[in-house]
Amino acid sequence: MKRDVLKIVTLMLAILAIGSVAHAQGQFFATMEFKFTAGGKSHDAGRYKFEVSADQRTVTISPASGGVGSMVQVVTDIARPETGTSEGRVVFAKVGTTYYLEDIWLPGEDGLLIYTAKQKHAHERVPLQKG
Numbered sequence: 001m002k003r004d005v006l007k008i009v010t011l012m013l014a015i016l017a018i019g020s021v022a023h024a025q026g027q028f029f030a031t032m033e034f035k036f037t038a039g040g041k042s043h044d045a046g047r048y049k050f051e052v053s054a055d056q057r058t059v060t061i062s063p064a065s066g067g068v069g070s071m072v073q074v075v076t077d078i079a080r081p082e083t084g085t086s087e088g089r090v091v092f093a094k095v096g097t098t099y100y101l102e103d104i105w106l107p108g109e110d111g112l113l114i115y116t117a118k119q120k121h122a123h124e125r126v127p128l129q130k131g
Contacts, residue, residue, distance in 0.1 A: 027051050027131035028106065029064055030090045034124070038101035038114065039072035049131065050090065050104060056112060059104060078103060078111035088128030093117035099124060 031047045038061055047064040056077070062069025080086070088107040092099040095117055105111045107128070 026106075028088055028128040029131050030126045030128050032090075032092075032099075032126055034092075034099050036092055036099040036101060039070055041070040043070075050128065052104070052106065052112070059112065059114070061101075072101065072114050075113045075116070078105075078113050080105075080108075080110045088130075090126045090128060092124040092126070093121040094124050095119050095121045104128075 028050045029047060030050065032043075032045055034045050036043050043061065049060075049062050049064050049069075051060040051062075053059070057074050058071050059074065060069050060071050086108045087105075089105045091102045091105070093102040093115065094100075100115050100117060102115050102117065102123070103111045103113045105128075107130070
């Protein structure tokens with residue numbers, strides 16, 4: 001009896017773990033009205049698809065209309081603030097006239113830090129939409 005209960009509890013924990021990984025990954029879209037840089041590669045203004053890997057260590061960015069994309073490494077996770085929005089968004093650091101992909105916030109999840117601007121900069125936030 002104890003073995004059966006232990007097996008059931010273990011199975012339930014495994015299902016919860018798989019569910020949380022599946023929830024965090026996926027395809028999201030955002031439309032940028034400006035050129036931006038991500039992972040050292042320049043991207044034109046337009047609609048882009050963001051695909052977060054299952055382990056949340058990389059993000060692939062590609063034009064929503066198809067074409068060659070690029071992959072960026074996630075530097076670290078950012079804890080979601082206790083207050084504020086839980087909607088998904090992409091945040092850019094605007095240094096002068098150049099926009100750098102800074103972090104990605106999946107809906108209801110912690111953020112993924114991509115880049116940290118050391119210079120004085122402003123932020124531009126673009127909402128994410130689920131694909």
